[in-house]
Amino acid sequence: MGTKAPYRIQMDVIAADWANLQAVASLPDYAPMNLAYNVETVRQLEAALIVAQQTEDTILREATIIREQTTDAGWAFHEAINRIKTQVEAQYGSDSPALHAVGRKRRSEHKRPTRPKKTKTVA
Numbered sequence: 001m002g003t004k005a006p007y008r009i010q011m012d013v014i015a016a017d018w019a020n021l022q023a024v025a026s027l028p029d030y031a032p033m034n035l036a037y038n039v040e041t042v043r044q045l046e047a048a049l050i051v052a053q054q055t056e057d058t059i060l061r062e063a064t065i066i067r068e069q070t071t072d073a074g075w076a077f078h079e080a081i082n083r084i085k086t087q088v089e090a091q092y093g094s095d096s097p098a099l100h101a102v103g104r105k106r107r108s109e110h111k112r113p114t115r116p117k118k119t120k121t122v123a
Helices: 011-025 039-092
Strands: none
Touching (some): 011 039
């Protein structure tokens, strides 16, 4: 366990590991040679996993709430800016140079529609 694992273990594997721990804990004569693998030591690792999962779940819930708040604040700000643009146009007029300051075109800068020229066909 000295190197960092390259990926996260899936929850179905962890569930199988929990079942295996329960099975080993039910063996009355289980006495490993390496004490790092006795039931109590592994239960401490299990407890650390449960605490880490609970912490992660809490942080993910908080991150979701913060993401929603950020999204709402962003939309509120964007809508306010759009209303400011409308107010600038209402106050200064649709052909005012002040419209450039808020990123809009003046009325006189828009191209006027042109009719397509008729072509004469020789019959």
